[in-house]
Amino acid sequence: MTPDDSNPPLLADVAERYVKLVLAMGLHDAAYVDAYYGPPAWQQEALDQQASLSGIQAATNETLALLADEHCLRAVNLRKQLQAVLAKAEMLQGMRLDFDTESARLYDAVSPHHSRAYYEALVAQIDTLLPGDGSVSDRVNAFRAQFVIPADKLRAVMDAAIRAGRERTLQYIALPVEEDFVLEFVSDKPWSGYNWYKGNYQSVIQINTDLPVYIDRAVDLGCHEAYPGHHVYNVLLERDLVRAKGWMEYCIYPLYSPQSLIAEGTANYGIELSFTDAERLDFEQRVLYPLAGLDPALAPRYTQLNHLLAKLSYADNDIARQYLEGSLTREEALEWLVNVRLYPAEKSAQRLQFYDAMGAYVINYNLGQDMAKAYVERQGTTRAEHWAAFRDLMSSPRVPSGLRD
Structure with a gap:
């Protein structure tokens, strides 16, 4: 130092x-x-x-x-x-x-509130995309069942997704030559993926296999947990702030703090920064679907569904808020998660575990992503300018409320 x-x-x-x-x-x-x-x-x-x-x-x-x-x-x-x-x-x-x-x-941020009717209008669009018998939730989850990565293929798919994220990141962000990570598969967790940063530019990245891992999650988790997400974020803080400047406040990361909105927001925004929609579809069809033994011809419609499902993300915040404040019972919250958020029943139960454990932390993912995206994209118009602003955001002491400036 x-x-x-x-x-x-x-x-x-x-x-x-x-x-x-x-x-x-x-x-x-x-x-x-x-x-x-x-x-x-x-x-x-x-x-x-x-x-x-x-x-x-x-x-x-x-x-x-x-x-x-x-x-x-x-x-x-x-x-x-x-x-x-x-x-x-x-x-x-x-x-x-x-x-x-x-x-x-x-x-250091507050999520907007939306009514059930707001989300039901979005669910109606998904109803149109996937017509048929049964509830929209049933149809969504029956369709998604075709896209589960087989357990014996999961490591190969995740390795390929992380490698692609790293290649894209290194085009714009120089990293220490010794940076590295270990990928582990775990169970019995309330989250789908986690990055445990160990210092000296090393991370342990864990993927939870309690529930099925769908093919779209490979890019999501690879970018979010590794490149250009949490692993890169922590490496930059250690190198540029702790070692280069002696700013010791960054040698520790308290989970329940404004730093988490920056960390989760940049990790989620890093997905779309790394892959345009067309690039992602091409990569998944050419590389990930074959590795997983899935039919690449199904990818465009699945991508269309995922774009619509992403618009439901703020339902997580509204369900968590009402459930934790007591205006939704556990059973009512599960019903919202199934019929509004369109999660399968087992995922819905896991989500309630997350709310119970983490409280308002849930806002950091979607609100954080939107705040990071808006901030970065105000700093320029080209992809290179966006990457430069993204890198600066991850390695500077900017606070969530300051992202609106």
């Missing part, structure tokens, strides 16, 4: 305090610290001190006070991250927040 003149003593002190507060919080919530590759001594200090939640809350307020007169982008980011630490400390002490307040305080 070689600190430079962009690391003034006050912000360096605040950054260290922030990291230690996040480590202390992690002892109260095992999911809180998503990644840490800072000094082991700081971890040991947290273990030795075992700070109480009220102590963390008080120390966070003291640290925030140090930033009162600081207004640079880095200070704004530290302030937002510390405010999220404060919110989480209050929540773990029993404070109940409504869904939108939770998302604002933890993720």
